[in-house]
Amino acid sequence: MNHCPICRGDMVQTETAQLRCLSCGYELNTTVEARVAAKIQERAARGLNKYGTTMERTDLSRLDWLRHAQEEALDLAVYLEKVMGMEQRKEVTGE
Ligand SMILES: [Zn+2]
Numbered sequence: 001m002n003h004c005p006i007c008r009g010d011m012v013q014t015e016t017a018q019l020r021c022l023s024c025g026y027e028l029n030t031t032v033e034a035r036v037a038a039k040i041q042e043r044a045a046r047g048l049n050k051y052g053t054t055m056e057r058t059d060l061s062r063l064d065w066l067r068h069a070q071e072e073a074l075d076l077a078v079y080l081e082k083v084m085g086m087e088q089r090k091e092v093t094g095e
Contacts, residue, residue: 002019005026006024
């Protein structure tokens with residue numbers, strides 16, 4: 001059972017990709033896109049908290065941004081390779 005982020009009440013699934021709080025009526029969109037958007041917002045808040053910066057920062061050059069992006073892409077490729085290996089082993093061994 002999911003709990004409401006507002007009042008901690010029980011949330012129920014509705015027919016339209018929503019969770020609705022039984023106590024306060026708060027509705028949470030549960031589509032894939034909404035979950036990704038929420039994670040982007042959470043990450044931005046965490047970055048502001050931890051580093052005191054936002055994407056509006058002006059201290060990085062275009063090349064700095066490109067380097068950050070490439071590092072993230074390289075990490076992504078490594079994570080994908082790792083999980084693909086796990087899936088392939090699962091296909092071979094059935095575990
Ligand atoms: Zn609630």
